[in-house]
Amino acid sequence: MPKLTVDGIEVEVPQGATVLQACEAAGKEIPRFCYHERLSIAGNCRMCLVEMEKSPKPVASCAMPASDGQVVKTNSEVTRKAREGVMEFLLINHPLDCPICDQGGECDLQDQALNYGRGRSRYQENKRAVTEKYMGPIIKTVMTRCIHCTRCVRFAEEVAGVEEIGAVGRGENMQITTYLEQAATSELSGNVIDLCPVGALTSKPYAFESRPWELVKTNGIDVMDAVGSNVRYDSRGPQVLRVLPRVNDDVNEEWLSDKGRYGPLGLMKRRLDAPYIRENGKLRRATWKDAFAAVKRGLSGLGGEQIGAIAGDLVDVESMVALKDLLAQLGSSRHECRQDGAQLGGEISGVRASYLFNTGIAPLETADVVLLIGSNPRWEAPLVNTRIRKAVRRGAAKVFAIGPEVDLTYEAEWLGGDLTVLGSLPQAVVDALKGAERPAVIVGQGALARTDGAGVLAAVETLVRDFNLVRDGWNGFNVLHTAAGRVGGLDIGFTAEGGVSRILADAESGALKALFLHGADEIDAGALPGVFKIYVGHHGDRGVRHADVILPAASFAEKDATWVNMEGRVQRSNRAVFPPGDAREDWAIFRALSDVLGSPLGYDDMDALRARIAREFPLLADEGLAVVGWDSFSIPGRSEVQPEPVRYSFENYYMTNPVARASEVMQQCSEIILHGNEDVLEAAE
């Protein structure tokens, strides 16, 4: 624990800390460009120079290890002159185009030039200019502004694990580019926009949209996957203009997946902004009153189990509880949130720990053996994948995977696509799991959403016992979810015996007469001609195609909501903008509908609804990781695991939900990155 003095303040920092960190511990701000807490140290921008006693020159504090007895001066004349000099050099080749630069107002270079620069330039010569580089549909480049901090290069190499950004050339001719100017293919590529301390890499979809001070900033939770990344919605008027990550070391650190960043841009497209009623096969725009009357007509005479409900992937806890209560009033308990037919939770494995990512997202990076079962975390949860990658890089964790071979951004030993291998794991896997101190088994929805899903879950549960995966201070049983609303739905028991397949089968046989589709767009509702279908949701996607009544609802950014992520973390998001047109918050729709149907639900505002939820589900009452502890579970009447090869949940990372499908950026990413169709962007521009 070295002790050193910073501006007369004595600080003690952990072994291995840098002088820069010591200065921060002493409450001193050190300007920097290349240094970033979550990336390796480069020491190439020189902005963090400080004066140190017994050192003949100012030292780069980010790269200098703190040691005993150092005396650092961060506000001396030497330090001041060093900073001014570095800033002057940086600005020699930096254009003075702040007025037309998207980084303006949130630019490190701008701020630091103001605080630490000389205020005027002595440079009279020509500045260098660099041609723009194409980096795909997400990243806009103005490379003349680049100061070569190499944060983007280090991020691509270290965190994203897709080495495609580099610095070519040397000296004054050094340029940052992707290899041969191809589109960046990482699912995390948008983060280089946040990392770039200047306006060299900016957001292409957000180009020239707004200035940061014009935006209203609202805390939200990303719903594009089940990680529950903490985000900030930046909105102006009715529109969410951009989504940025918030720092939460337990969940997303400070990264955000590209889908989380640009999927929500689909919120302005294909919206349901008025109720619709289907008449003679055609949808007619209607008033709420007419729509409710139509629902009442459709449900009249139906009782109990003839009415069902399926909740989609982007539905929050409050909405589902309200729908569940409404169904209960109608005498039905046929509500289902496992839209993809995943066999877990509910009647299959009631214990909460049986459907959670028990290891936790942050602790996963300390795992020493990881077994992936039918899961491609790179697409299903990019920010869980970065944790596994960290475990591999840092502790040389061994990764085994069952499923079709894909590039996970780290080395994995592939065991084929046959899930029956779970019953007879190869000796290498057995040895690794036996010898591991912190083994983690991760089962994906692709392995559970099959007819033998319960059997797979049972087989994984057997692994828990065989290899003692649950031990003191460590739980290695993990279910990787893909839907943001899923764990919340399972927590409130939004499940029905037999799942979606039973509901659809009953609908076909005539035992089920009416079906609420609550943002459920991933099931084929076209196959249910005799069923009265009520779609409650925000996007005109697959679900509305065959709906008889459409009730327009608020999206995740347009309501206060509770989300439970895959590790069971309860998080609240706030309303960033208002729902468009006549759309209303989901719970309010069900409350109003209950009035029309005869017996009103017992809550009139969000507080009352949340109080009602807290009474029945105390786990969901407060934000934070809701832990119930491990409880062994068994799976009754399980089916045998079939040798049919396992498939992953997604065939297209960018098109997994109605909002992302509506997002132009996601469509472009899908075309360019996955289908190699480079013409799309030019056609669009």
Added chain:
Amino acid sequence: MTAATYSSVAHTHEMAPEKPDHHAFDGFQWTEENAKSAARQIAKYPEGRQQSAVMGLLDLAQRQIGVQTETQGWLPIPVIEFVAKQLSMPYIRVYEVASFYTMYNLAPVGKYHVQLCGTTPCMLRGSDDVMRALNEKGIRKGKTTPDGLFTLTEVECMGNCANAPMLQINDDNYEDLDADSTARIIDALAAGDRPQPGSQTGRKSSEPAGGPTTLKEFTA
């Protein structure tokens, strides 16, 4: 073709030189001999550190292309990717190396890659005269002569300051040059000869011009 169109074509050609054809080198493979040499270079480094051989392999590949095209060789994209695959490196990392070092050519060069040092000592000792002599032979900076024989690049210090001015032509250094000796060397190369590398004034390595001035008893 009318004179007007001819000149416009010539003009366009000069402004935007033809893009090198990278695809001509698709499916690049080592020759048998070079495959052995590459394996030897990789074996120099410990297990797991094979990436260290990247510079040697790029040089080897450039020379192989040189033999193949009867030039000094260059590194087309398929060749860079071939080396990257052999060393299990991301393409961009190899491309960074190839673009960083000036000895790797990222575009085709002529049979003789003439590199003229123009840094201060050479300039003071008359590198401008050498440049003029080259220009008189039709060799222009940054261009390859129409017969494909010479490509001229002006470079920074090659470390031959004591024998300034100098030219590096392929793997040979020609030192103590003036306009006449430069012209003589170029003519000889064009005629297919290999002029004697080293000092063109006859002095030995970088001894003082006109023979030793100290420690004479040791040279007798």
